[in-house]
Amino acid sequence: MLTRRRFVAAAAAGLVAADRALAAGGAAPNSAGTERPQSRAPANACDCHFHIIDGRFPPPETVKPPGMTFDDYRLLQARLGTTRAVPVQPKNHGTDPTCLLDALQRFDGNGRGIAVLRPDVTDAELRRLDTGYVRGLRFSVWNPNDTVAPITTIEPLAKRIADLGWHVQLHMSGDQIRENAALLNRLPCPIVFDHMGRLDPGKGPDDPAFATIAGLIEKGRTWLKLAGAYLNTEAGPPDYPDATRTAKAFAALAPERLVWGSDWPHVTEKHKPDDAVLFDLLTDWAGSETTRDRILVDNPAKLYGFS
Known part of the structure; x- marks a missing residue:
């Protein structure tokens, strides 16, 4: 088992190796393009939604596509x-958080995780995950055909995690x-x-669900991810x-x-997007560099507890 010092060294070496590979013209798997974004990321910028999928981790019966590991x-x-990161447990790993916890340990304090669990999870397991930097549970119910944690499990699990200061992360349609x-x-x-509440694209902020989300935000305990x-x-x-x-309507709202x-x-996505283009979109969505930096740094620090 690696000591903390060795993990810090390994994490730093991994990031240096990634920088060198990128400088040499290497591209990140499952992402189109190789150029850096036109807008420079501020210090402590956080990517608050991505997935690590690794065939080394359970459950063994689910598909683990290549090119989606921590490295x-x-x-x-x-x-x-x-530099900061919030990996979200994917459906490929079911309700087993082993892969998620491995990634969080390797981020060495710069990661916070979102797990997927069942209502019968033990208190001891919740405490173990909390120590491992898990800060919320995800319920991806947008497609009922492949849902791991259905809508009926949201409320009982929300009651279990409230005292930990965790949140529920919901992937629902409008x-x-x-x-x-x-x-x-x-x-x-x-x-x-x-994913911005998955509103009807043809309606956008005129979708009635926008008002539902706005009402929850006004109560002071609801957040939204500008992603997807x-x-x-x-x-x-x-x-x-x-x-x-x-996105601009949400940026104007809160x-x-x-x-x-x-x-x-x-x-x-069959045809992978260019992540530099997606990153640059945020500057337009936010309306100013100050607001963009708030979304990338200050808000994640508050929501996920980065120091």
Whole structure:
């Protein structure tokens, strides 16, 4: 077992190696392009949504596509210039957090994790995960055909994690958000919405779910991730004008309640997007560099407890 000092050295060496590979023209797997973003990342910038998928970790029966490991992500991190990270447990690892905890240990204090669990998780396991820098639970229910933790598990688990100071992270469609408004309003812990709430791209901020999210934000315990432009568009790249309209509406509503995520390795996308382009979109969405830096640094520090 590695000591903390050796882990620090290994993490630093991994990031140096990633920088060297990038400088030599190497590209991060599952990401188009090799150029750095036009906008420079501020110190302590955080990527608040991505997935690590690694065949070394359980469960053995699920597919583990290549090019999605911790070391692969380090290449993207070096390219974008982010230093803090919030890996989100993917469906490929079910409810087993081993891969997530491994990544968080290797981030050496610069990572906070979002796990996926069942309501029968023990108190001892929750405490172990908390010590390992887990800070929330994800419920990806947008597609009921591959949901690991269904809507019915949200409230019982929210009650279990409230005293830990964790939050629930919800990947719901706009319709699901609106239909479950009563549930969301009675949850005893903070809420973070994935992927801009997955509103109807044709309606954007005119989608009734925008008002539902806005009402929850006004209560002071709800956040939203500016991530997944390609999940919120009918127009498509490079500008994603319909997703941009939604992002700008949220930025105007509550810039203090927004964080940004790359959504690497873009598991839903056959043709991988250019992460530098996605990163640069945030400057346009935020409306100013000051607001952009708040979304990249200050807001994640508050939400995830970075010092």
